[in-house]
Amino acid sequence: MRHYFALFILGLILAFSSCRTDFDTVASTGDLKFSQDTVYLDTVFKNIGSSTYQVKVYNRSKNDISIPIIQLKKGLNSKYRMTVDGMTGNNGKIFNNVTLLAKDSLYIFVETTADITDANPADFLYTDEIQFDSGVNLQQVALVTLIQDAVFLYPKQNPDGTKEKIKIDGKDVDGFYLDENDAVNGNELIFTKQKPYVIYGYAGVPENKTVTFEAGARVHFHANSGLYVDKKASLQISGTKSTTENLENEVIFEGDRLESLYADIPGQWNSVILADGSTNHSINHLTLKNAVTGLSFKNQDATTVSIKNTQIYNCVEYGILAQNARIAGENIVINYTGVASLSCVYGGNYSFTHCTFNNNWQNSTHFAVNLSNTLAGATPETNPLTQATFNNCIIYGSNTNEFNLNKSTAVPFVYQLNNCLLKFNSSTTNPDYQFKTDAVHYNQIILNENPKFYNVSQNKFNIDKTSSAFAKGNQAYIIPLDIIGATRTSPPDLGAYQSAIFPK
Known part of the structure; x- marks a missing residue:
């Protein structure tokens, strides 16, 4: 009993000594x-x-x-x-x-x-x-x-207090159509470098109109925002070569949080959507980052989309998602995407030359490149892939397999890789992935050799002479200038960058 009493007294002393209710300051x-x-x-x-x-x-x-x-x-x-x-x-x-x-x-x-x-x-x-x-x-x-300072573009308030809406894939979303005769902003279909632009909701390009992004334009998208190009409308991104790391002549699409903490956070805004029936698109010197899906193309089967000298980074789902599209791509770099850096589904017609499709997203299910001639829920569910050609490209990443084919034999599935560095489990017996013996689909494939990119975590995909991609390209497919305007030599290097001294 005396033992318990002593513990009780000790507890009281500790309680009073540690729970002061006033301070002598x-x-x-x-x-x-x-x-x-x-x-x-x-x-x-x-x-x-x-x-x-x-x-x-x-x-x-x-x-x-x-x-x-x-x-x-x-x-x-x-x-x-x-x-x-x-x-x-x-x-x-x-x-x-x-x-x-x-x-x-x-x-x-x-x-x-x-x-x-x-x-x-x-x-x-x-x-x-x-x-x-x-x-x-x-x-x-x-x-x-x-x-x-910036130009702010956003949905107007309706008389009943609701926000202006536009339809995307049959759904009403917060958005508005760009006006070439806006009373405040003037021609909203021309984006210049005079001030950055901040977009809330989806900025829509009306039918039969063209939106132009001039060299040096900076566009910042708020959360759940994006760009929507309607049927019969066109997108022209006209960036040019820059001479400094500031990318002064590049067109840049990113989120609206400018703090360094947000520099590489995926999913800050939604997507650039080119709708079914939109046409005559050209993209040159675009840097796009931190979206859900970077560029989304739907049924662009009438005209070929030209994409050149373009970088896409840090997207929650896809860098480029193409559904039955026609794309001619040169000097494209994509990295850090949750599903696939490049995904071409439901057929289409594609040609990519001197591109670097990498994926270092931290999961085990992503791909750098995915090709498919099917689409669940579509009518019909299969559609011909009439061409998917990769010349002098790098397809690489952090997973064992970075190249995926989802093929239905019901319709054509035509693809070919020429002079490409590819990461894939070389022990597979699947007849679709016989890179050394299937000359119909694969020619001069470098398998599972490290391209030694300068700094993947900083999205710097430059290579030097120690890279396995050095001087392994085919002169027949050469694009004379690389993504930053450097002259390619003969034989050219694989990927979007010509080898040089690494950047500082």
């Missing part, structure tokens, strides 16, 4: 330490909220202190807002009498939503500072945000 003396003295909140578009950033504040002294005030210098007018150890204070701007224990720390989380008119007109920076205490004890942490 001293005033802050201006000796706080910070995890950083300047917080850069990256670049944001006007009136789009930033990510949340963290500052940690340390009390290195042996005393519990009280900080009389933590506030934004611009006070209640500041475009920044913060929380201090979970507290919201006065509208997230001003906090009074904040206690910080000895040898302890507190967290401040800060974010902003600002307009271009709030920024300094000389450099478009919006700045403020977090102030700790005042007078001789004043300490501060600077806040800096670059505000970028």
Whole structure:
């Protein structure tokens, strides 16, 4: 009994010693330490909220202190807002009498939503500072945000309060049709490099109209947004060769979060959809990233889609999904896709030359290239694949098999790989994958040799002279310039890049 009583008394002592309800604090003396003295909140578009950033504040002294005030210098007018150890204070701007224990720390989380008119007109920076205490004890942490102006395109509000809709595959989705005589933006069918564009919902291209993206155009899609090219409408992407890593003449499609954290996150927006019956499409020097599906083509059997010098990265499903389409592709690079980098289904007619189809998505079911002449649920479910030719290409990735054929014998399935580096389990007995003995479908195949890309994780698919793809191409299929405009030699290298010194 005495043993249990002693434990009870000890428990009371510990409880009272560890559960103080008041603190003897001293005033802050201006000796706080910070995890950083300047917080850069990256670049944001006007009136789009930033990510949340963290500052940690340390009390290195042996005393519990009280900080009389933590506030934004611009006070209640500041475009920044913060929380201090979970507290919201006065509208997230001003906090009074904040206690910080000895040898302890507190967290401040800060974010902003600002307009271009709030920024300094000389450099478009919006700045403020977090102030700790005042007078001789004043300490501060600077806040800096670059505000970028843009053209915003979005569905209008209907009189009944609903959003404008357009039909895609028979379904109503939030969207609008681009207007060549818009009262605010002028001709919305021409995208220039003067300002970036931010699109909410699906931007539709009306029948019998052509949307043009000029060299240097930057297009940012909000979540669940995309571009839809209707029947009888056309897409013209007219990027040109760039001379710097800024890709100043490239047309770029990506999400609308500009912070570095979002640079390579897949699925930030939906897709570019070229509808059944759309026509006369040309894509040159496009960089597309972080979508669900990059380019989606449906029944483009009337005219051939030209795709040149194009890069597609980090898509949740497909880089290019082509359904009974006609595509002539040159110098294309695709990587990091959840299902397939290139998927040509329900037949069609395809030719790809000097392309790099890679897939390093982290699952065991993806492919770099998938070919099929069937489509579940279609009527009929099979459709002829009249041609699928790959010349001087690389088909590679992180899985054992990166090439897949889904073939019905009910209709034609015509394909051929010439002078390609391919990753596939060489021990297979499947007659469709006899790369060394089936001369009808495979010629000069390099099997399971590492192309030694410069940096796959950074989507840099340059090669040098140590690559198995070096000088293995066939001169008969050569495209004179590679994806960045370098001159190919004879014999050419496989893939979209001519070998050179690796980029810095």
